[in-house]
Amino acid sequence: PPTPIDALASRVLPLKALILAAGRGRRLWPYTRQTPKCLLTIEPQVSILQRQISLLSAASVDRIVVVAGFGFEQVRASTAGDSHVRVMYNPFYAVADNLISLWAARAEMDDDLLIVNGDNVFHPDMLTYLLQPVASNCQLLVQKKPRYDDDDMKVTIRAGSLQAIGKELPAECIDAASVGLLGFRGAGVGQLHEILEEAVQVEGAMSSYYLDSIQRLAQGGISIQCVDSEHVHWADIDTPQDLAKVREQLDRFGSHGGL
Numbered sequence: 274p275p276t277p278i279d280a281l282a283s284r285v286l287p288l289k290a291l292i293l294a295a296g297r298g299r300r301l302w303p304y305t306r307q308t309p310k311c312l313l314t315i316e317p318q319v320s321i322l323q324r325q326i327s328l329l330s331a332a333s334v335d336r337i338v339v340v341a342g343f344g345f346e347q348v349r350a351s352t353a354g355d356s357h358v359r360v361m362y363n364p365f366y367a368v369a370d371n372l373i374s375l376w377a378a379r380a381e382m383d384d385d386l387l388i389v390n391g392d393n394v395f396h397p398d399m400l401t402y403l404l405q406p407v408a409s410n411c412q413l414l415v416q417k418k419p420r421y422d423d424d425d426m427k428v429t430i431r432a433g434s435l436q437a438i439g440k441e442l443p444a445e446c447i448d449a450a451s452v453g454l455l456g457f458r459g460a461g462v463g464q465l466h467e468i469l470e471e472a473v474q475v476e477g478a479m480s481s482y483y484l485d486s487i488q489r490l491a492q493g494g495i496s497i498q499c500v501d502s503e504h505v506h507w508a509d510i511d512t513p514q515d516l517a518k519v520r521e522q523l524d525r526f527g528s529h530g531g532l
Contacts, residue, residue, distance in 0.1 A: 289384045290334045292325060293483070294391025295342030295366035295374045300512050309344030310510065311391040312351055315519050321510065322351065325389060326358060332400040338381045339391075340374045342366020368479060375483040376473050382457075382466045388483075390453035394519050395507035396527040402502045403456045409434070409498035410461030411490065415449035416502045424511060426451040426484055428499060435497035438488050449499065451484065452507055464495055 298310030305313070311322040322339065329337055335357065341348040342363045349360040363369075363377045375388065387403060403414055413435055415428055429437040430448040438451060457465050465486070472478060472486045491497050506525045510516050519526070 288334050288387070289336045289338065289381065290329045290387040290389055291375070291378050291381060292322065292337065292339045292389045292391050293371050293374045294322060294348065295340050295363040296371070296391070297343040297366075298392065298511075301510070301516065304513065304516065305343075307344075309341065309348060311339075311341075312344065312347055313510070313516060315394060315510075315516070316523055320351065321392060321394060322348065324394065325391075326352070326355070328395075328397050328400060329387070329389070330357070331397070332404065334387065335384075338378060340378050342374070365479070370480050370482055372469075372472060372478060372481040372483045372485060375486070376469045379466055379469055382462050384462070385458040386456070386462060388455040388457075390509065392510045393453045393507060394510060394526055395452070395454065396505045396525075398505045398527070399452065399454060399502055399507060402500055402505070403454050405500070407498050407500065409496040410457065410459045411464070411487075411495060411497045412456040413438075413487065413497050413499050414452040414454040414502050415499045416452055416505075416507070417449045421447055421450055424509070426453075426482075430499045433498060435487065435491045435499055437491070438484050449501070452502055453509060455487070461495075464490060468493070 294311035298305040301310055312320045314320050326337055337358045339348060339360045340363050341360050343366055345362050352358040352360055363374045365373045403412060421427055426438060426440055427442040427447045428435060428449050428451055429446045468486045468489050472489060487497060508519050510519060
């Protein structure tokens with residue numbers, strides 16, 4: 274992958290990250306009975322969220338906004354003292370999916386930004402792929418897999434750009450899976466903001482994923498460049514089995530930046 278120095282050398286604008294961490298994570302019960310999913314520890318004293326913040330900070334992200342819902346006070350307490358991290362509340366977390374979490378953070382879309390799923394554990398090199406210079410103002414990190422499961426957000430790619438995205442894509446249309454990390458810069462930030470305003474007015478918006486809006490961008494002729502993250506390791510933590518696997522194989526995810 275490109276080095277962090279190469280990736281950051283092209284940056285001139287402030288860079289913000291939005292971490293979507295409002296959900297309760299019911300499939301992780303009983304671990305999430307009283308603890309939000311993003312605060313589950315993947316190693317002693319280090320939560321998913323703490324690791325993400327550490328890696329983003331090491332990549333020179335200027336500001337980090339965590340969109341929280343369930344366990345809001347716990348999330349806010351976990352980031353207390355970190356002046357470049359702010360936690361905002363999504364009041365619809367109990368009845369909506371993550372489209373509404375991203376829409377709730379629309380006022381934060383004032384600089385180049387990264388979007389990170391709050392249950393994603395990833396190797397530091399993932400961010401160097403996302404920060405490398407590309408022709409498009411919108412980037413989606415993807416990775417090819419030997420097999421795709423029901424939870425994978427599959428993608429169809431044409432000439433390097435996103436054609437379709439969804440969990441139910443036919444097998445013959447699947448080229449890769451979304452990693453859960455996206456980047457928007459310049460005009461792409463405004464395009465994302467505009468499409469979110471449209472998406473929340475559609476029937477069924479409360480149960481929609483924010484990646485439905487990325488599909489809308491692509492359908493509207495906006496180039497979403499799919500960046501292949503090759504074999505860099507990552508995992509979404511959705512179940513107790515996922516959590517156990519990440520804890521057992523943590524060395525595959527690299528250093529978390531010295532937390």
